[in-house]
Amino acid sequence: MLKDITLGQYYPADSILHKLDPRVKLFGTMIYIISLFSFRGIPAFVLATIFLISIIRISKVPFSYMVKGLKSIVVLMIITGIFNLFLTQGEVLVQIWVFKITYEGIKNAVLMVVRLIYLIIGTSLMTLTTTPNQLTDGLEKALMPLEKIKLPVHEIAMMMSIALRFIPILVEETDKIMKAQMARGADFESGNIIKKAKAMIPLLVPLFVSAFRRANDLAMAMEARCYHGGHGRTKMKPLAYGVADRKAYVVLVVYFVLMLVLRFVWVRFVG
Amino acid sequence: MSIILDKVNYTYSAGTAYEIQALKNINLKMEDGQFIGIIGHTGSGKSTLIQHLNGLMKATSGTIYYNGEDIYAEDYDLRQLRSKVGLVFQYPEHQLFETTIFDDVCYGPKNQGLTKEEAGLRAFEALKSVGLKEELYYQSPFDLSGGQKRRVAIAGVLAMRPEVLILDEPTAGLDPKGRDEILNLVSAMHKERKITIVLVSHSMEDVAQYVERIIVMNHGEMIFDDAPHEVFKHYKELEKIGLAAPQVTYLMHELSENGLPVDVNATTVSEAKDEILKALGRKVC
Numbered sequence: 001m002l003k004d005i006t007l008g009q010y011y012p013a014d015s016i017l018h019k020l021d022p023r024v025k026l027f028g029t030m031i032y033i034i035s036l037f038s039f040r041g042i043p044a045f046v047l048a049t050i051f052l053i054s055i056i057r058i059s060k061v062p063f064s065y066m067v068k069g070l071k072s073i074v075v076l077m078i079i080t081g082i083f084n085l086f087l088t089q090g091e092v093l094v095q096i097w098v099f100k101i102t103y104e105g106i107k108n109a110v111l112m113v114v115r116l117i118y119l120i121i122g123t124s125l126m127t128l129t130t131t132p133n134q135l136t137d138g139l140e141k142a143l144m145p146l147e148k149i150k151l152p153v154h155e156i157a158m159m160m161s162i163a164l165r166f167i168p169i170l171v172e173e174t175d176k177i178m179k180a181q182m183a184r185g186a187d188f189e190s191g192n193i194i195k196k197a198k199a200m201i202p203l204l205v206p207l208f209v210s211a212f213r214r215a216n217d218l219a220m221a222m223e224a225r226c227y228h229g230g231h232g233r234t235k236m237k238p239l240a241y242g243v244a245d246r247k248a249y250v251v252l253v254v255y256f257v258l259m260l261v262l263r264f265v266w267v268r269f270v271g
Numbered sequence: 272m273s274i275i276l277d278k279v280n281y282t283y284s285a286g287t288a289y290e291i292q293a294l295k296n297i298n299l300k301m302e303d304g305q306f307i308g309i310i311g312h313t314g315s316g317k318s319t320l321i322q323h324l325n326g327l328m329k330a331t332s333g334t335i336y337y338n339g340e341d342i343y344a345e346d347y348d349l350r351q352l353r354s355k356v357g358l359v360f361q362y363p364e365h366q367l368f369e370t371t372i373f374d375d376v377c378y379g380p381k382n383q384g385l386t387k388e389e390a391g392l393r394a395f396e397a398l399k400s401v402g403l404k405e406e407l408y409y410q411s412p413f414d415l416s417g418g419q420k421r422r423v424a425i426a427g428v429l430a431m432r433p434e435v436l437i438l439d440e441p442t443a444g445l446d447p448k449g450r451d452e453i454l455n456l457v458s459a460m461h462k463e464r465k466i467t468i469v470l471v472s473h474s475m476e477d478v479a480q481y482v483e484r485i486i487v488m489n490h491g492e493m494i495f496d497d498a499p500h501e502v503f504k505h506y507k508e509l510e511k512i513g514l515a516a517p518q519v520t521y522l523m524h525e526l527s528e529n530g531l532p533v534d535v536n537a538t539t540v541s542e543a544k545d546e547i548l549k550a551l552g553r554k555v556c
Contacts, residue, residue, distance in 0.1 A: 173365075179327050180366040183358040184427055185350055185382030202378065205368035209413065213364075 009069075011128045015060040018129045021245045022138025028252050029126045035259040036115050036122070041266030044259055045114075051255055052118055061128045069124040070117060077113050084109035132164040141239050154230025162218070170211060177206045274301040274324055274356070274435065274467075279333035281319055281491075293319040294330070295491040301435075301469070306461050308478035308499075309471045311488030312513045317471050318361075320488065321437050324469070325356040354383050357433030361440040363424035367412040372423050373398070375412050379431040390430075397430035398423075401456060418449035422456070429460075435467040436460070442477055454481055479503070479517045480539040487514070500536035519543045526550075 012018075017025075032051070039048060056063065090104030127135075140157035147153050178188065181202045188199050281294040293316045301307060311317040322328040323335060326342050326349040335342050342352055360366065369375035376397055380390035398408060401422040407415070412423055421441060428436065438457060442450040458481045461468045472478050478485065478499075485502045487495040489512045495502045502509075506516035506524070523535045523543060533550045537543040 176360065176362070177365045179322065180360045181378075182327060183325060183353055183360070184366065184379040185354055185431065186378075187350065187382070202366075202368045206365055210364060 009065070009124070009127055010131045011061045011065055013060040013129075015058060015129070016244060017055065017059040017125075019244065020129075020248055021239055021241055022130050022134040023142050023239065024241075024245050024248045024252075025126050025130055026135075026138050026142060028248065029123055031252050031256050032122050033119060035256060036118055038263060039259055040263045041270060044262040044266065047255075047258060047262060048118065052122060055125060056121070059125055059129050061125070065128060066121045066124050069120050073116065073120055077116050080116060081109045081113050084112050133161055136161040136164065137235075137239060152230075154233070158230075166211075166214070169214070170207070173210055174203065174207055177203055177210075180206075273303055273338065275299070275336040276323070277334045277336070279323060279330045279335065281316075281323065281328065282331045285331065293491050294323070297333070297493055299486070299493065299496070301467060303434075303467055304465050305467055305484055306458075306482045307467070307469045308482035308485045309469060309488060310473065310475060310478060310485060310514060312473050315488040316491040317488045318439055319491075321358060321439060321469065321471055324435070324437060325353045325358050327353075327358070350382075354379070354431045355433055356435045356437065357428035357431055358437045359425050359428045359439065359441065361443055363412075363417075363420040366424055366427060367420065370411060371409045372403070372412045372415075373408045375423065376426045376430050379427055383431060393430040393432065394426070397426040400429065400460065401426045402452075418445050418452065421445070421449075421453060425453075425456075433466065435469065437469040437471070439471045440473070441470070442472065442474070450477065457481070473514070475503075475509075475515060476517050479519075487512075499538050503536075503538060 035048060039045060056066070085101060085105045085108075086099050088102055088105035088108050090102035092100050092102055093106075094101045130138075136157045139160070140153055143151070143153045143157075178186075182188075186199060186202055188196070188203070191199070276297050276299040279294055279297040279299075280292070283289070283291045283293055297320065309317045309320065319328065323330055326335075329343065337352060337356065340347060342349065367375055369378065373391075373394055376394035377387075377390045380393040381387075385393065395408075403419065403422050403426065407419070412420065415423065425438070425441070436457075441453050441457065445453065454477060457468060457470065460466070470478060470482060482499060485495065485497065485499050486493060487502060487509070494508075494512070495505060503516040503520045506520055509516055517538055519537060519540060519542075520535070523533055523537050523546065526533050526547070527535050531547070531550050533543075533546045537546045
């Protein structure tokens with residue numbers, strides 16, 4: 001039942017992308033998103049496509065997994081497409097009553113939808129190749145300089161990793177509680193909204209009780225092991241850049257510079 | 272009246288990197304009124320198996336018949352099935368939610384569509400049969416001890432008057448006294464009500480002296496399905512899969528190897544005592 005939901009959606013595989021330092025991947029995703037929303041013209045678009053395809057190939061994650069992420073934003077894509085199609089001013093191609101389809105509208109609609117697709121595939125590539133723990137580790141290390149302005153970086157990262165860790169546990173727990181109540185004849189599907197909301201009580205009460213109990217136990221276990229925040233705390237596997245990470249940074253910078261140059265050239269000479 | 276499983280297979284997360292086949296070609300017939308023990312260590316598929324029996328999980332392939340009807344048929348009422356095949360899960364914390372114990376036990380019967388009075392009567396009867404003190408009926412279920420919570424959970428299912436009662440590790444996490452109490456309670460229910468009982472456990476010791484039939488699961492496969500003393504004859508194979516026969520079995524085997532003429536099929540302490548006394552030529556007392 002609920003087990004089929006992929007949360008955090010890490011896909012284990014043995015690829016260079018999986019082994020990269022999470023900071024590289026975070027930085028790379030950022031660069032990629034900026035490049036997506038700033039590029040102009042066909043050559044830049046082709047370059048972004050080549051970049052995306054080669055990363056997909058390197059990651060060794062089945063393409064169907066990335067498509068799964070797209071399903072959730074189909075509605076958003078359709079709305080974006082329609083708005084861009086009808087609300088862009090320009091050279092009118094077809095006019096039905098007050099609705100106009102312009103040449104620029106078609107162009108914008110296609111562009112926006114493609115950008116959204118690339119965005120989702122690109123970011124899901126990061127979450128597919130990085131475990132949530134690596135991600136928070138990377139984030140903690142990358143944000144460390146902010147500690148100087150009294151931002152509790154370690155605490156934020158710890159809270160994030162605990163929250164992420166608890167998601168699958170609570171999903172599993174929900175599944176078990178649902179089954180236990182269904183065995184007693186509970187019906188979560190039929191009836192109107194009020195009836196459905198009422199049917200949730202036997203599910204939510206045990207879930208909350210269990211969440212509080214787990215939180216209490218975890219706090220106790222952390223206390224027992226003398227946890228006192230990030231000050232002076234060392235890591236078992238400290239993050240360190242390797243050769244592959246440096247190469248990846250170079251690739252990313254080259255890609256970004258190329259994208260900027262292409263944008264500049266396109267704006268200057270094509271319009 | 273029986274449950275028949277025909278070539279049941281179940282695969283978790285089919286088609287992904289996390290694919291696990293939890294049940295492999297299970298063929299099984301559970302007769303009415305039997306007291307059955309399902310044994311296997313963690314991850315052997317025993318919990319998956321019992322969740323198929325009341326339709327909470329749907330087999331990837333294969334069919335299950337309850338009283339001759341295919342439970343996967345389109346017009347089959349699964350909720351009806353669940354009130355006939357009662358399943359008590361391992362952790363009572365997963366089902367207790369009401370403000371009082373009494374109301375909590377009423378939840379099942381109310382879902383069956385009974386009136387408040389009828390549900391109350393059923394709850395009263397169920398709580399009485401699990402031996403919970405009456406002064407506790409209107410207290411919060413969250414204040415109870417582990418053993419008492421388990422009794423309330425069993426009562427919660429019993430109040431639906433199931434024809435088959437399945438208990439998933441009812442003794443896990445209980446002290447020896449609580450364990451004996453729960454098992455004696457279940458055994459007494461089997462004798463009085465003549466309902467089919469399926470007891471899931473990873474401990475042979477628990478199950479041996481109560482059940483009449485043992486099903487041993489390993490890696491999703493059913494490897495033994497026989498009377499307890501027949502299953503315990505394979506105690507060497509059981510050890511290989513991380514289970515063990517009751518200590519009595521080992522004792523009897525060693526005694527007979529060392530020349531004392533005892534019946535190695537004795538499975539409980541009292542049977543063993545009788546056997547040893549008989550072998551020593553003393554009067555059975």
